[in-house]
Amino acid sequence: MPAQAPSPSLQCSDYKIGWICALPVEYAAAAAVLDAIHNPPSDLAWQPKCDHNQYTFGQVGGRNIVLAVLPAGIYGIAQAALATSMMAKAFPSLYFVLMVGVGGGVPSETHDIRLGDVVVSRPGAGQAGVLQYDFGKIGIDGEVTPTGVLNKPPPEALTAIAAMEMRYMMEDGSLTDIVDTVLSKRPKMRTKFAHPGVNTDILYRAEYNHVRGNDCRSCAEKMIEIRDPRETTEPVIHYGLIGSANQVVKDGMTRERLRKKHNILCFEMEAAGMMDSFPCLVIRGICDYADSHKNKAWQGYASMTAAAYAKDLLLSMGAAEPRPSPQKQPVRRPQRPQRSVDPRTREDYGKKLLQAAENDNMAVVRIFLEKGGDPNTADKRWGVTALHYTAQSGHNGTTRLLLLAGANPNVQAKFSKNTPLFEAASHGYEKIVQQLLEYGADITGSGKRGRTALHEAAANGHLACAITLVKNGADRFSIDSDGCMPLDLAEKAEHEKVIQFLKKEA
Numbered sequence: 001m002p003a004q005a006p007s008p009s010l011q012c013s014d015y016k017i018g019w020i021c022a023l024p025v026e027y028a029a030a031a032a033v034l035d036a037i038h039n040p041p042s043d044l045a046w047q048p049k050c051d052h053n054q055y056t057f058g059q060v061g062g063r064n065i066v067l068a069v070l071p072a073g074i075y076g077i078a079q080a081a082l083a084t085s086m087m088a089k090a091f092p093s094l095y096f097v098l099m100v101g102v103g104g105g106v107p108s109e110t111h112d113i114r115l116g117d118v119v120v121s122r123p124g125a126g127q128a129g130v131l132q133y134d135f136g137k138i139g140i141d142g143e144v145t146p147t148g149v150l151n152k153p154p155p156e157a158l159t160a161i162a163a164m165e166m167r168y169m170m171e172d173g174s175l176t177d178i179v180d181t182v183l184s185k186r187p188k189m190r191t192k193f194a195h196p197g198v199n200t201d202i203l204y205r206a207e208y209n210h211v212r213g214n215d216c217r218s219c220a221e222k223m224i225e226i227r228d229p230r231e232t233t234e235p236v237i238h239y240g241l242i243g244s245a246n247q248v249v250k251d252g253m254t255r256e257r258l259r260k261k262h263n264i265l266c267f268e269m270e271a272a273g274m275m276d277s278f279p280c281l282v283i284r285g286i287c288d289y290a291d292s293h294k295n296k297a298w299q300g301y302a303s304m305t306a307a308a309y310a311k312d313l314l315l316s317m318g319a320a321e322p323r324p325s326p327q328k329q330p331v332r333r334p335q336r337p338q339r340s341v342d343p344r345t346r347e348d349y350g351k352k353l354l355q356a357a358e359n360d361n362m363a364v365v366r367i368f369l370e371k372g373g374d375p376n377t378a379d380k381r382w383g384v385t386a387l388h389y390t391a392q393s394g395h396n397g398t399t400r401l402l403l404l405a406g407a408n409p410n411v412q413a414k415f416s417k418n419t420p421l422f423e424a425a426s427h428g429y430e431k432i433v434q435q436l437l438e439y440g441a442d443i444t445g446s447g448k449r450g451r452t453a454l455h456e457a458a459a460n461g462h463l464a465c466a467i468t469l470v471k472n473g474a475d476r477f478s479i480d481s482d483g484c485m486p487l488d489l490a491e492k493a494e495h496e497k498v499i500q501f502l503k504k505e506a
């Protein structure tokens with residue numbers, strides 16, 4: 001998980017987007033894709049007894065996100081509805097909620113759904129992308145005809161989905177890049193969250209039930225549906241109707257019957273509760289085929305692909321809202337990599353550009369960025385990236401190149417936890433501090449000894465950096481793990497001008 005950063009200036013009303021998960025595995029994937037994790041907002045004074053949500057606060061691309069997970073072991077539509085309404089009460093500016101997690105896929109001739117793919121609830125004629133198929137009028141045949149139209153996602157989300165759909169048609173790698181980045185930063189997650197291998201993605205014929213045991217060793221091979229192998233493991237996104245009900249579908253024939261009747265792409269158990277009360281979008285990573293066969297291997301990876309899609313959506317929803325602190329420029333979004341390259345080549349070229357950044361060789365960094373090298377490739381031992389090096393050496397041009405190519409300004413080195421902003425402030429490179437902030441660097445993030453970038457600027461007597469940081473909302477009263485504020489550190493080192501500035505600002 002990203003390091004917890006003090007965020008004294010944020011309040012409940014600064015959180016406008018909610019993200020709800022039902023399972024701990026989904027919650028872990030969600031927290032892992034956040035750019036930064038915040039402390040709870042300063043005015044989240046108490047939680048009513050009926051609010052059982054566990055909250056985590058953070059940001060993606062400059063947007064503040066509040067994450068919640070349903071209480072352990074309690075799922076279903078009513079619980080999700082309760083969680084959403086509690087969240088809406090606690091966070092008065094909330095206008096959009098994402099429900100992100102796993103679901104059972106409904107493959108058909110028209111939708112070649114595979115494990116790890118993502119299904120997104122998209123509104124269509126007469127429906128809002130989610131259908132509660134066990135709720136409505138019961139006809140003379142005993143079948144339920146669903147009634148009512150649930151709440152649609154906001155227009156900016158729909159526009160972003162359309163833009164992403166086009167982008168995914170043209171290039172591969174958007175989701176696998178996000179997943180790979182998370183797993184390379186958090187090796188511990190690899191066992192549970194990495195792609196389990198296409199050979200474990202088995203679809204049995206709908207009418208063939210599971211034989212016995214905790215796996216499908218006894219199930220007949222001749223009942224496996226033959227499907228063409230895919231060229232890559234990049235998840236495919238399917239847009240359409242998600243079926244939501246309090247009962248989990250675990251039967252191939254029921255799956256087929258409901259598919260034929262409603263054209264459902266995926267089954268899950270929470271979305272209908274949310275959609276009813278709030279504009280929201282449901283994003284489901286496919287972890288099984290809603291039949292009786294046993295396959296637990298895909299839950300982690302499917303949680304991760306769903307979280308990766310949610311992150312890409314948040315990044316694609318146009319300019320992020322301004323920070324609550326007085327920041328003048330909007331956060332700039334990095335451009336997408338120029339071309340899609342094979343992930344191994346991308347990593348290999350990433351290592352070369354990392355080396356070039358360490359040697360302060362802008363020309364070589366540019367060459368490997370243009371070839372599609374990953375600007376976020378980190379040194380295996382120390383976890384430092386090219387952006388750390390350019391922030392340390394004060395190279396403005398290379399820093400800008402890296403940021404334009406999508407380098408993450410909030411990446412933390414492995415042991416020191418230092419971010420590029422921390423390095424630039426520590427070494428006194430004001431222009432780089434400025435650039436990093438423009439690209440969404442978290443001003444509240446802390447590195448070694450719990451110090452913020454402002455602590456570093458003050459301790460090392462870098463007045464220009466201190467001014468820029470304060471102007472952009474850095475907290476002068478933030479306290480490091482030794483109990484020192486930035487002013488204390490400036491006084492200790494007798495940096496007169498910084499002392500005067502910080503006192504004047506106070």
Ligand SMILES: [Zn+2]
Pocket residue numbers: 209210211215216219292293294
């Ligand atoms: Zn089976």
